[in-house]
Amino acid sequence: PRLARLLAATAPPNVRVVRAAASDRPGIAQLWLPSGDRGERGVSSLVRRDIHDDVLDVTCVALDDLGLKDVGFVKIDVDGNESAVLRGATGVLARDRPALFVELEARIQPVAPVVTYLSLLGYDGWVLPAGDWIPLSRFPLEAHQAEACHVATLGLLRRVLPSGLLRGPRYVNSVLFLPDGRRPGEYPMRDDGARADRKTPR
Template structure:
């Protein structure tokens, strides 16, 4: 367990929220560049809310934020630390309704942010959670959908296809070759007319010009570091998220 995960249960929710909001843009610098791909107003969606750094930053720009977080105590924390125009749904986003088995680390809490519907070697305990298709929510004026679900990205996208086709939002998706092959997600989004972009340094690069799988293989040791360690050494970059925009649109344009 990382140091941040060990400390989290003992920190008051609002103190933890403030600390997370300050640190996270150093851990995931794309969050600090939200202006490049998230228009103001409308609806933003955060799938995999965790402690809420994306949710709260989205709430500064969007008229409405819908956050989907399956871990019960994390959903409760989000409700306690987000403004009134944020709706927190305690559920797992996937491609079907009903219930699903959520896999968690041995501590059974999910504070590390690695809970998933797809079992990995970091998982040991389970909890049954409600699940939903994003399309069920019939959201309108959607500007951004952020997806961080540790392995079930394709299922989330299949459950959101109607929304993606109708709304054409920016999609910010965590993709890791060590968890799942990248090609199914890339092929699906290419078929929907989306182009991928990554931010390995200061400038956005087309995903086509950046070998994400090779980069992740080279820097996989960085992925094992927790939030605190990686924010203290931001030059140790591990790119694990891709911004997808409708073809013809560029970040910052």
């Protein structure tokens, strides 16, 4: 709730903040957080882990029920609830065929159910372990994460920057899923300048 209030207070006027947890159906669910956390750490989840002590009830919503149109890109970072989010977006995925950028963490949930489900919908995964995108089918994601999991504790930059900029390996946990045989870089990104009219604070 605190993050939703902050977003609503600072987002551009064309952004709609939905104070709800994405899932596969409407209702109420339990959101788990570390003790004393109000969402700042980014590790709250509907799936309880050993780091979670506090809980609060939250409203759930399916992406299909939001009335979205012409969806081109979906970012999913829900710490274990990916399958439910995708089930709740089946209509959007079938109609608009958006690109998906999904954080998958084998230490939280097995990645195979998500990969298999999206494969059945005609999506292929791609990862960026260095300077070039490679098919997920050629990258041992779970083995890589087990070997590089220590990097995940060193902060966001160590997780996401290419290894040439910082010493040591990256920790790959984000997968780009593209539909219908599309490949990264084939289609230019659409740029709607009207959506970027808010100046970033310095």
